Amino acid sequence: MILDSEQTAARTWFESLRDRICAEFVAIEREAGSDADFDYIAWDRTDPSGEPGGGGVRGVMKGRVFEKVGVNVSTVGGTLEGDFAKSINGAADDPAFFATGISLVAHMANPHVPAVHMNCRFLVTTKRWFGGGADLNPPLPVAADTEDFHATLKAACDAHAPGDYPRFSKWAEDYFYIPHRQVHRGVGGIFFDHLEGDFAANFAFTQDVGRAFLDTYPRIVRRRMNDAFDDADIAAMHAWRGRYAEFNLVYDRGTLFGLKTGGNIDAILMSLPPVATWE
Template identity: 85%
Template sequence: MKPLDSEQTQARHWFGHLRDLICAEFEAIEREAGSDASFDYTAWDRSDPSGEPGGGGVRGVMKGRVFEKVGVNVSTVGGAFEGDFAKSIHGAADDPQFFATGISLVAHMTNPHVPAVHMNCRFLTTTKRWFGGGADLNPPLPYAEDTADFHATLQRACDAHPAGDYPRFSAWAEDYFRIPHRGVNRGVGGIFFDHLEGDFATNFAFVQDVGRAFLDAYPRIVRRRMGEAWTPEDEATMLEWRGRYAEFNLVYDRGTLFGLKTGGNIDAILMSLPPRATWA
């Protein structure tokens, strides 16, 4: 992989720093629940089709009392897209060379009253340069208070930046995080954005605040719900909902396809899948 330039380096460092902040906060929640669970980190390397070094990343996974399974991955990869896949990537149709760095997080919770969650932020370079990402809340048993809290926190982050367009990004999340063959959304939304081009500093500041907003909202929601009692019926609802979540990630999710098409670490790519699910 080619040496990183200043913008690529800044983005990579931020995503790694954000990972450390999130993992520390999730481990603190486990301590509060009387668990000594912590993240296990596994580094991986990638080679592009030519055999040249293509970067790599670190897969972090924790299985605890509150977090039944949570994965927080960071990666920085580069090389060339193969074949027709390049035509589907912004700015890569005429030149398949690419660089990508980012963070990806999915948490599946033990208590059905605690919502699962997804968060991803990334910076890509082809013949163009852009940020993408977002966060969405996925409760098996939705609470209006949690949904409003999550959306309000993300909206404040959007409203603080010229690059943040909450109405557009929220509607985009509603459209993207949908399971067409089921005719339902996989959760209660959040924000989703892609191909955020233009001034790097302006867009980078917004992406950083998206990460900070997630770190503000989600742990608060977890602590609000993790002590709730649940029934076998609640758990059955959660497991059936997890089946739908798995369907979306395997059939429609762009990040899954991107990782598999670019030679990413399979365990890291599929860490989004729940540890248990049912198809009743």
């Protein structure tokens, strides 16, 4: 694929954010006396047209603190197929698309350390826009952690004209909801999509969302990773993980986009927890 300057800038930023996040997570493992590291696997995509369609790198680490964490970056393009194209902003009349982004999910060994999801992306159809966000998913919520996470994301929003914390926080609350269970997946965060128009302003905001995540989440992990837990806490975490898996397989738009565009199956489904229960 030949990328223009905006596409190249977005891809380069997402890859650099991946590198910084992974380095911080490995540092946490070292602090816990673990030698765990990320296993990186590159993958390529073939477009339905038969032409090369980009690809990405799936990074996974299984350690003492991070029971399973996946950090994926991808840059893909080509043609969206059939009715799916009609569901994508700006692709109804012209199914050509480009997408680059980072997606992260961490499931933790200690049930007092919240799981987390974060993604940032830049898409191009007949329109160009940024989307993304981050949300905290504690099996055993702690108010101080929830407040820290939200306050850091709010500060990132408040520093930018495109940032609208009340709307993006409500968007996350509404999106990360499991209708058939009538429960939320976690304690929220922010979710935004279709930020069009001023590329520089929207890109700067998206970058600060990534930086805010890198600021707040490792701090929360270090705060909780040595907390004592028992078998009842583990059981509660495994049951909660079942709800997380249900959401990602039934409702999550990112999962659907990856499957519909021929993405790497292991990268798409790395969001699923390593162990979950349904009682």
